[in-house]
Structures are given as C-alpha cells and as structure tokens.
Amino acid sequence: MKFGVVVFPGAYCDHDCFYAIESVVGRPVEFIWHREPTVDGFDAIVLPGGFSYGDYLRPGAIARFSPVMSAVGDFAKRGGLVIGICNGFQMLTEAGLLPGALLPNVGMKYICRFLHIRAETSATPFTSSLRPGELLHIPIGHGDGNYVAGEDVLKELEDRDQVVFRYVDPDGQATPEANPNGSTGNIAGIVSRGRNVLGMMPHPERADEAVLGSRDGVRIFESMVASLSPV
C-alpha cells in the first residue's frame, strides 16, 4: 500500500501530510509532482492544503487543470481513494469530483484555530474506525471554507449519507455558534457518491501528535489504511 501526496506550487501542507503518513501512521508515501501525467502505483492520493498557484481566480481553480489532476480524476473514477484537505477540498469541487463549492468565509476572516467536528457516518473508507457522533478535536486554517450547494444537491448529500463531518460545539451540537465560516448545515466534509473521494476543510495532518494538541486526525489516515489493507 502506497500513499501519494501531490505537490502543487503554492500548496504547503504537503510535507505535513507526508510526515503524518510516514512517521505517525507508518506507511509508505511519496510525493507526486503536479506535472506528472499519471498516479499509477499509488493506492491513495492526498491533495494537500495551501494556496495552489496562488489561488488566483478562485481557490483550486488553476490546480484543477494541472496534468496530475486528470490522472487523479481517472483514479477516482476507478474507485481509488482520494482525500482533499482544505485547498485540496476546493480543488475537488472545482474539478467536479465533489458537488458544491467553497465561498469566502462569512465575515471574510481567515480563521486558524482548533475546533470540534462530528463524524456523521462510519460508512466511508476515511471514517471506518470512527463511530457516528464521535467528536474530533482538529484545527482549521482557511479563508474560503464556506460550503454551499444547491438545495437538490444538499438533499442528495443528506439522503445518501455523504455528509461526513460537521462543525460542532464541544458538546457535539451543530449550533450556528459552532459554525466558523457560514457553511450550509455546518458541513465540514463530504464524500463522493462512490464514497471514495473525501473533501474536508479541517486539517487531520495538523492533529497527529500529542505535542500539537491532538492526535485525532490520525484516525482518518488509519481508517484509510484499514480500508486498503487485505483483511
């Protein structure tokens, strides 16, 4: 099993993701340059956070057209595991691999802090080791995390159990006060209809060692490993 972390110019969470997978989770991982035309040989792809291509035009809008993204799209269509974190989530919506879009935060502030998210489902390869309702203490760091989608899309996400994480208060309630950015329904992460593509604004790779304040993010990478491992 091998993870690949895509390296985009301007994205800077790639090394944190690499470290989390190699040193904390203890699995093979390699960087993939954004100009690579293929992702053959990888079992899971990480699209990291940052400001790919300066986030000009719209966050993730230019990254979507990099050569590696066609390969990632094909990989996803074949059922390969893809996790997009923060800017990676924005790329996935821009590429049409996930529905909806991410607008500037309500209030226009860049927000960088720890908060709580609630796992809404364990029926994904990314949350298989979490119980529905379980809370993760995890940081966000974004200016454009305000998830929006049409009413029909939102209904489908709910009906098909595709909402994976919501922003909640420490008691696990998805209150307006616990919503940092104005996201519809406090949505912090969603999965594709095929359940193999996850986009989330919070950073699991920044919550991977006790010294950072939380290890909760490791659970997501470990779920991926469990899903990829032969039983």
Add this chain to the structure above:
Amino acid sequence: MNAKVIVTLKPTVLDPQGLTIHRSLESMGFSGIDQIRQGKYFEVSIDESLGQTEREAVVDRLAREVLTNPVIESFQVVWS
C-alpha cells in the same frame, strides 16, 4: 478584437465580500444602498485572424470552463 467577460455570483448565492463592503459603506454613512454584489471582470484580446463565430466559441468556452465556477457563478460577454 476584445471581449469583456463579466462574472457574477448567481442571485441565490450569498456574497460574503459584498456583504462586508455593504456593512463598511453603512458605517461610513452612505445611505440608501440596498445591496452590493461583488463580481469579476476580464478583458480578453483575441487574434484578429479568427472569424467572429470562432472567437465567440473560444470566449464562451474559456468563460464557461475556466473563468467561472458554474456551481456559484454566471457570466456575460460584451464585445467591443
């Protein structure tokens, strides 16, 4: 030959930038402003040797596929 592409958020989409600008205007004392919506504006210069039909097709495609995110934005093209 130039095309101006004006990109606007769809009417149903909340505009945090416009809201923030509106709030600032109110605090500065501007009155009577009901709403501000922020959009984007692009000037595209195109090879004169292309025919008008082809030019329109090129601009329509780049506006649709790159300059806008169809989930949240729409666009109009003005030729000059």
